[in-house]
Amino acid sequence: MHGANRIQALAELRNMALRPLKSTTSSESSDKLAEIYASDAHVNREAHMTCAFDWIFNGTAFYDAWVSRSLVGDTFFEIPHDGAWTYAKDLFWSDPDARQRLEAYKPFQIYSCRGGMAALIAASFADDTVEFRASDPGSWEVLAVPAVNVAYFDEEAVGTKMMRGYVGDHVEQSRPSLAQDEIVQWQSAPPPMVKCLPSFQQPSWTTPLL
Template sequence: MRDIQYFLASSSIDPSQGDRIRKLADLRNLALEPLLQRRDQLKPSGEAAVVFLNDVALCPDDILELVLQRGRLDATMTCAMDWTYVGRDPTFYDVWIARSIHGDSFFDIPADGSWNSAWNLLWNADEDIRSRLHSKRPFPVFSCWNGAAVFSAGVVLEHGVRFRSSNTEKGECVQGEPQLFCKDLWFRGLGKVAVVPAVNLEYSVERGKQIKESKGFTVANVAGSRENEDDKIKWRPPPDMVKCMPTWDNQFWQLWNETLA
């Protein structure tokens, strides 16, 4: 296609050695560089979006639905649902990053690290949130990434949000760079973050096909649907507290804006 530029970059940064979160943040920020270096050439547009994909198996419809819902919901950021197969049945995967609008993990993990409650997603959320999850309608969250995320380009171009690691010297919770990214969105008044459960991803082609056969292909999940007023989200303020989970056996609650306020 004409007038489309492609940028391919490599890096020697190795997240498996040293400070993993800081290095992952550095890599994600490198991916933003072509956008930042050309900010003067870009026309401001609320429709401009950044798409981040992890090593998931996906279809074009998955990306398109996340982009569509970001605009339709007037969201700052939308995420998929990602899954893994640790047994016969699929398990929600990005539980270390994702936090509900109430600040809790998507399922309860005791100190022994057991995922036996993984089937009980958003177990302590309110009825509206749980209903949206089960009917595959978008629902608000405090943070997410879930294998694929789409956010407004203005977040980085106009508001200066970047990926980073925790400020542990000031006592900030040790957490992943996507969760910190969402935290910084909230701090800047941009906390319209939503999960789109019509989009379901896994990390291999075989299992990716399996999860879509189980949860539905995106194109089938949204077939026949038009702009539905029921899908509109009544955006909420951030929770007072968010669960900090550096490790499974070290979980505690912390102010959502700890070290920022």
């Protein structure tokens, strides 16, 4: 299964898993729901979603290039029309601010992401405001966290940690508060154009979802 059909099927499976969290008109169900999550909870730094970085080839190539987009609307690395990953090591070549923060292991805002490790606020799902989807309008504040690096297999994870390090290698956990340069200044407007990638051989630019 590939492309939109695969994404639609995955979205349906994820929404099925979240059904017990959904609000209902029953006061009893609402009371039980209140015990599951805090309605005012947010991901750190007021993000609606944060993503780690998924790697392959022992941490040398970013994996989720198909769906991840920078705040300038581009793929995390350039993918030419032949679909080759020739430029996979040149991350955020078109977004110098993101590249600078990536190299400093500081979080930064992006347009979209997906990965093996992500954190999302629960309230919007529980209140039926949003759900997993294939392609529908929606707008969230999304954060990429380059200090968190993961892989899909144990051997790859070992190589990735050796290449990219552990969280503790990049974050001073004993500090009581964030340094000013670690705080993300949110951009509320989406990029004017976003790279569309129905397949790696068909990159094009389109207007963003609002």
